[in-house]
Amino acid sequence: MESLALENIVVEGFLTLDQKSLNKIMDIILTRFAFQLQREIILRLPKRFRNKIAISKEGADWIIGSNDEILRYYLQGTKPHIIRPKNRKALKFNWPKAPISPQSPTSNGFFFFKEVKHPGTKPNNVIEDIEKDTPLLERLLIKAVKSIKQINI
16 A cells, blocks of 8 residues: 655646545545534534434445434424323323412322423424535535545555
């Protein structure tokens, strides 16, 4: 394997590399760019979701995402919906600042409901925000290119 410093490959303003070498350079740049994108996504998420973003390579493609259902709700938002208990007769909530007192004096500040109407949540799709942020993508790509000092071809 031969070592090649990037500043030594420019001859009369033209890049003099064969296709295999160019492919290797592009692969390195795209790999670094993908990991920088993953980091940018992670930094924009609440802490509880930061370990849910995975990165993998499938063929020539880099996949950045998550299979976490709760994170999907956070990113895409939810419509108004009814929440009902799955394994009990009622939902139990500790509601210290409730506008009314508990239904029973023995409930110790807990409230019980057969169902609640959730108002839904707005989308927080940081991934789409990053995809639309052209200046950020340009900075990350330039950073990936500049991070290459020497490549083994």
